Amino acid sequence: MRLDKYLKVSRLIKRRTVANEACDNGLISVNGKPARASYEVRPGDRISLRFGARTVTVEVLSVQETVRQSEAGTLYREVAE
Secondary structure (H helix, E strand, O other), X not given: XXXXXXXXXXXXXXXXHHHHHHHHOOOEEEOOEEOOOOOEOOOOOEEXXXXXXXXXXXXXXXXXXXXXXXXXXXXXXXXXX
């Protein structure tokens, strides 16, 4: 699944267009490298998102096309750095 779609499905970012812009602006990296919106997300990848001064790092546990809002948190786990 594409990175921008994964960020939307997992509810880490609310809209796919916002996720796409964040990738274009270099605010998102996967496994320590800046990532494009078209990057193929796989289980085990570490995604870092910069929200202003705060950085959130998550590890991808599973990739699913659709998921309920209440179960979106099961797609990843937050990693402390």
